[in-house]
Amino acid sequence: MTSPPLLLQYLPPLPSATTYRQRLKPPRRAHDSVSGAGRTSPPNVIGCCGTKSGRRGSSSDDYHATLKALNSRGRFPRKSLGQHYMLNSEINEQLANAADVGEGDVVLEIGPGTGSLTNVLIDAGAIVLAIEKDPHMAALVNERFAGTDRLKVLNEDFVKCHIRSHMMPLINSIKPLGRNSRYAKVVSNIPFNISKDVVKQLLPLGDIFSEVVLLLQEETALRLVESSLRTSEYRPINIFVNFYSGPSLGTCLSFRIATSTSSDPEFKFKVPRTCFFPRPNVDAAVVTFKLKQPQDYPSVSSTKSFFSMIASAFNGKRKMLRKTLQHICTSSEIEEALGNIGLPATSRPEELTLDDFVRLHNVMMDI
Numbered sequence: 632m633t634s635p636p637l638l639l640q641y642l643p644p645l646p647s648a649t650t651y652r653q654r655l656k657p658p659r660r661a662h663d664s665v666s667g668a669g670r671t672s673p674p675n676v677i678g679c680c681g682t683k684s685g686r687r688g689s690s691s692d693d694y695h696a697t698l699k700a701l702n703s704r705g706r707f708p709r710k711s712l713g714q715h716y717m718l719n720s721e722i723n724e725q726l727a728n729a730a731d732v733g734e735g736d737v738v739l740e741i742g743p744g745t746g747s748l749t750n751v752l753i754d755a756g757a758i759v760l761a762i763e764k765d766p767h768m769a770a771l772v773n774e775r776f777a778g779t780d781r782l783k784v785l786n787e788d789f790v791k792c793h794i795r796s797h798m799m800p801l802i803n804s805i806k807p808l809g810r811n812s813r814y815a816k817v818v819s820n821i822p823f824n825i826s827k828d829v830v831k832q833l834l835p836l837g838d839i840f841s842e843v844v845l846l847l848q849e850e851t852a853l854r855l856v857e858s859s860l861r862t863s864e865y866r867p868i869n870i871f872v873n874f875y876s877g878p879s880l881g882t883c884l885s886f887r888i889a890t891s892t893s894s895d896p897e898f899k900f901k902v903p904r905t906c907f908f909p910r911p912n913v914d915a916a917v918v919t920f921k922l923k924q925p926q927d928y929p930s931v932s933s934t935k936s937f938f939s940m941i942a943s944a945f946n947g948k949r950k951m952l953r954k955t956l957q958h959i960c961t962s963s964e965i966e967e968a969l970g971n972i973g974l975p976a977t978s979r980p981e982e983l984t985l986d987d988f989v990r991l992h993n994v995m996m997d998i
C-alpha cells in the first residue's frame with residue numbers, strides 16, 4: 632500500500648458527503664481551479680465571516696484547489712515565508728470588495744501563493760502585478776494563469792524590490808482602459824512577518840496607490856488602527872500611518888469624499904485562524920488604508936528630519952519630550968517650542984497628536 636502524499640496527511644477533515652454535494656459547483660473559469668478541483672469551500676471553513684457585498688459569487692477555488700496545488704508540488708508551506716494559505720473564497724472576495732476592485736484597475740498583490748486571491752482579482756477585471764518571493768510558488772501561479780494577459784508575476788522579495796519602477800510602466804500601459812487609472816490599488820494576504828515593511832514601503836506611495844487593503848495579524852491590525860493618544864500602544868508607526876493615510880481634502884475632492892465616510896485606517900473584519908492552511912497560532916484581520924496624495928501630507932520642511940524626530944521622541948518610553956529630544960535642542964529650547972504651540976513643558980510623546988508633532992517640528996527647526 633502506498634502512503635498518501637506528504638501534504639494530504641495534513642488536510643483538514645472533509646465535510647460529510649451530503650452537505651458537501653449540496654455545495655458542489657462547476658468551475659467558473661479555466662483558471663478557477665488549480666488542479667481541476669471544482670468544489671466550493673466546505674462547511675468547516677465557509678462562513679467564518681459573513682459576505683458583505685456578494686458582487687461576485689462564491690468561487691470553486693481555495694479549499695481543495697489550494698491544498699491540491701501545494702500537494703502537486705510536494706511542498707510543505709514554509710514558516711519562514713509566512714506561508715499560511717487562504718482556504719475561504721469568501722474572504723478573498725471580501726478583500727477584493729474592500730478595495731472596490733473593478734474592470735481596468737491595476738492591482739499589486741504581494742505573495743500570491745497558489746493564486747486564490749489572484750483569481751478573484753483577475754475575475755473582477757483587474758490587471759495584477761504579483762510579487763512572490765518563493766520561486767516554486769511564483770512558477771505555480773505563472774503556470775496557473777498562463778492563459779491570461781492580465782497578470783505579471785515577479786519572483787522577487789517585496790521588501791527589497793523597487794515598487795515604483797515596477798508599477799509605473801504597468802499603470803501607464805493601461806491608462807486609456809482603466810477607471811481611476813491614475814491610481815493603482817494593493818490587495819494582499821501578506822506574510823505576517825513583513826507587515827511593518829509593507830506598511831512602511833507602501834503608505835508613502837500615495838501618488839501611485841489610492842488604497843491599500845491588507846490581511847494582517849489581528850494584533851497588528853488593532854495596533855495600527857485603534858491606537859489613541861495617551862495609551863502605551865501609541866507608537867511612531869501610528870504617526871506614520873496618519874501622516875500618509877486618512878481622509879484627504881486635496882485636489883481629488885469628489886473621489887475622496889465618496890470614500891472617506893469611515894475612519895482611516897479602517898479595521899474591516901476579523902478572519903479566524905481556521906481560514907488558513909496551515910493554521911497560524913493567531914487570528915487575522917483586514918485593514919484598509921486610503922492613501923493621501925503627496926500634496927495633502929502635513930506640511931513639514933523635511934519628512935526625513937520629521938520622522939527622525941518622532942523616533943527620538945518615543946525613544947525612552949514615558950519620558951518627557953524635553954528629555955528625549957535633548958540631542959536636537961536644549962531642554963529650555965524644547966520647553967519654549969512646546970510653549971509656542973500651546974503645550975505644557977512637561978508634555979510626553981504619547982500626549983501629542985500628529986498635528987502637534989508637525990507644529991513642534993516646524994517650530995524647533997526655526998529655533
Ligand SMILES: C[S@@+](CC[C@H](N)C(=O)[O-])C[C@H]1O[C@@H](n2cnc3c(N)ncnc32)[C@H](O)[C@@H]1O
Pocket residue numbers: 712713714715716717718741742743744745746747748762763764765768787788789790820821822823825
Ligand atoms: C500568507 S501567504 C498568502 C498566499 C496567498 N495570497 C493566499 O492568500 O493564500 C504569503 C505569501 O507571500 C509569499 N512571501 C513571503 N515573503 C515574501 C516576500 N518578502 N516578498 C514576496 N512574497 C513573499 C509567500 O511565499 C506566500 O506565498
